[in-house]
Amino acid sequence: MPNTVYIIGHKNPDSDSVCAAVAYAYLKNATSNNGTIYEAKKAGQLNEETRYVLERFNIQEPETVMDVGAQLTDIEYRRLEPVDGHISLKKAWELMLERDVATLPVVGKTGKLEGVIVNGDIAYSYMDIYDNSILSRARTQYSNIIGTLNGNLVTGNPHAYFVKGQVVIASSNREDLMDDINVDDLAIVGNITARQAICIEAGCSCLVVCGASHVEPEIIRLAEEHQCVLITTEYDTFTVARLIHQSMPIRQFMQKDDIVSFELDDYVDDVREIMKSVRHRDFPILDENRHYVGMVSRRLLLNMQKKQVILVDHNEKSQAVDGLDQAEVLEIIDHHRLGSLETVSPIYFRNQPVGSTATIVSMMYEEKGVEIPKHIAGVLCSAIISDTLMFRSPTCTPVDEAKARMLADIAGVDVVELATSMFEAGSDFKDKTPDQIFHTDYKIFNSGDINFGVAQVSSISKGQLNSIKDGIKSYMGTLKDSSDLDAVFCMLTDILNQSTELLFVGDDADKIIADAFRLPVSDDSYILEGVVSRKKQLIPPIMESLQE
Structure with a gap:
C-alpha cells in the first residue's frame, strides 16, 4: 500500500487553513516521486464562507479528521485465517501449533465472528470432562471422528452427526455386552468379530474397530443392515479412548459471549487500556459490519505505524488536531507566531510574516516550477482575501496583495466580486445557533x-x-x-x-x-x-x- 500523508489545518478551520491544505496537497502530489500520496483533511466543520469557496471552484470538501492518533488500521495486525466451528478440537490444536498461535477466530459462512477458541479451552475439554455423553450433545460429525482417529470409513455417511447415546468401550464379557450397550451408543471395540457383531445387534449407531484396517464382510453387511456407521483405525483401544473426545467440534467449547474484540478504527491507546484488564493474548479485529478481518496482540501494538501529517496555518498544540502526540509531524507551513508545538526530530518548518498561509503556498508553486491550475488559483486567492479581509488587515503585506491579484487573473475572477460574495456567504447567520x-x-x-x-x-x-x-x-x-x-x-x-x-x-x-x-x-x-x-x-x- 502506498504511504499516505495528511495535510491538515487547525481546529475550527477557516478558509486559509482548508484552502492551503487543498493547494499544498496538490503541489506535493505533483512533485512527489516516491509513491507517497498527500491528502488534504480538515479538523472540523466548514464555515459558510469556506463552503462557498470550495463549491465555487468545484473542489470536493476534504474529509474531517478529528484525531490522528494511531489506530489498529495503522499496525501490521495478523491476518490469521479463521476456522469453522465444526472442526475438531484436535484439528484446532494442530492449527495452533502450525501457526504458532494460542487463539483461533471462529467465523460463520457470512464472515461474521461467531466465537474464539484458545488453547486453554482445548486443555479444559481434555482434562475436566468426565461425561461420556458429551460427544453426542456436542453433535460431533463422523468426519471429525474419522480424522481424529486417523481412521477409515467402512459404512455410513461421514457428514452425518453423532447426536444420541454415550461413548462405550466394549470390554465386558460377551454375556454382559448386550446389557452394556444401548441403542444409539458409540461403541469402541477391539478386532474381535464376535464382539463387533454383538455391538451392532445391540443397536449402536457407530462402531469404532481398533487395531484394524479392515473387518470381515459379515460385519460390513450387518452394519449396513442396521444403518451403523462403521469406522476402522489402527490405533489401539487405549489411544482411541484417549483421543475420541478431541473429535468434538470447537463450537462446543469456544467462547461465544462477551468476546473482547476491536474495530479497525479503534485507537491504539484505547485498545491498550482494554487489554490490560483481559488475560487473553490475542483479540479479533472486526470491520464496520462486524466481519472478521484479523487478530491483534499486545506484542503487535509495539509495531504500529504512526500517521504522518503536515500542519498548515498553525503551530500551536492547543489548535492542532487531537492525537498529534501519537503522529509524526513532517512539515509545518504557517504565518503565525511560534507556538508550543514540539517534534521528536527535525522537520521542514516554513514560517513567514505574511497575511495568509495561502500566500506562502503560492510562492512554493513558483519555487517548484509547478503551474497553478485554475481551480487551485481560485481557492488560494480566496484564502488570501479571507485572511487579509480583502487587504484591509494590518497583517496584509504587499506580497499578499500581489499574489492574490495574480491568482485572480489565473482563476479568471474579479477580486472585489469574489471578496463580496465570500463575506456575504460568511455573514449569513440565519438558522445558526x-x-x-x-x-x-x-x-x-x-x-x-x-x-x-x-x-x-x-x-x-x-x-x-x-x-x-x-x-x-x-x-x-x-x-x-x-x-x-x-x-x-x-x-x-x-x-x-x-x-x-x-x-x-x-x-x-x-x-x-x-x-x-x-x-x-x-x-x-x-x-x-x-x-x-x-x-x-x-x-x-x-x-x-x-x-x-
Whole structure:
C-alpha cells in the first residue's frame, strides 16, 4: 500500500487553513516521486464562507479528521485465517501449533465472528470432562471422528452427526455386552468379530474397530443392515479412548459471549487500556459490519505505524488536531507566531510574516516550477482575501496583495466580486445557533498558566453582528463554566468599518483587555477601532499584558 500523508489545518478551520491544505496537497502530489500520496483533511466543520469557496471552484470538501492518533488500521495486525466451528478440537490444536498461535477466530459462512477458541479451552475439554455423553450433545460429525482417529470409513455417511447415546468401550464379557450397550451408543471395540457383531445387534449407531484396517464382510453387511456407521483405525483401544473426545467440534467449547474484540478504527491507546484488564493474548479485529478481518496482540501494538501529517496555518498544540502526540509531524507551513508545538526530530518548518498561509503556498508553486491550475488559483486567492479581509488587515503585506491579484487573473475572477460574495456567504447567520457561529473561527491560546480562547466573527453588516451579540455572550459564559479556560473573548469584526467589538467573560478578562489596550475597565464590551486582526492586533497585546 502506498504511504499516505495528511495535510491538515487547525481546529475550527477557516478558509486559509482548508484552502492551503487543498493547494499544498496538490503541489506535493505533483512533485512527489516516491509513491507517497498527500491528502488534504480538515479538523472540523466548514464555515459558510469556506463552503462557498470550495463549491465555487468545484473542489470536493476534504474529509474531517478529528484525531490522528494511531489506530489498529495503522499496525501490521495478523491476518490469521479463521476456522469453522465444526472442526475438531484436535484439528484446532494442530492449527495452533502450525501457526504458532494460542487463539483461533471462529467465523460463520457470512464472515461474521461467531466465537474464539484458545488453547486453554482445548486443555479444559481434555482434562475436566468426565461425561461420556458429551460427544453426542456436542453433535460431533463422523468426519471429525474419522480424522481424529486417523481412521477409515467402512459404512455410513461421514457428514452425518453423532447426536444420541454415550461413548462405550466394549470390554465386558460377551454375556454382559448386550446389557452394556444401548441403542444409539458409540461403541469402541477391539478386532474381535464376535464382539463387533454383538455391538451392532445391540443397536449402536457407530462402531469404532481398533487395531484394524479392515473387518470381515459379515460385519460390513450387518452394519449396513442396521444403518451403523462403521469406522476402522489402527490405533489401539487405549489411544482411541484417549483421543475420541478431541473429535468434538470447537463450537462446543469456544467462547461465544462477551468476546473482547476491536474495530479497525479503534485507537491504539484505547485498545491498550482494554487489554490490560483481559488475560487473553490475542483479540479479533472486526470491520464496520462486524466481519472478521484479523487478530491483534499486545506484542503487535509495539509495531504500529504512526500517521504522518503536515500542519498548515498553525503551530500551536492547543489548535492542532487531537492525537498529534501519537503522529509524526513532517512539515509545518504557517504565518503565525511560534507556538508550543514540539517534534521528536527535525522537520521542514516554513514560517513567514505574511497575511495568509495561502500566500506562502503560492510562492512554493513558483519555487517548484509547478503551474497553478485554475481551480487551485481560485481557492488560494480566496484564502488570501479571507485572511487579509480583502487587504484591509494590518497583517496584509504587499506580497499578499500581489499574489492574490495574480491568482485572480489565473482563476479568471474579479477580486472585489469574489471578496463580496465570500463575506456575504460568511455573514449569513440565519438558522445558526450561537455556538455554531462562535466556533466558526475559534482558537485557544496560553501564556504561562493562563489559558484563554478567542473567537472571531466577521461581517460586512454591523446590524448582523448586533443581532447575534446577546446569544454569543450567553454562550461564552456557558463555555467558560464547562472548560478549564480562564477567559473567553469574541471579536465581532465589522469588515467595512474596520473595527471590532470585543466581548469577554472571565474573572480578570476585563482587566486584561483594559491593560492591553490602555482603556478604562468596562463591564460590557470594548470597542477597538482599527482592530480587525486577531493574530497581529489582539493576541500580541494580550500576551504582553499577561506576561507583565
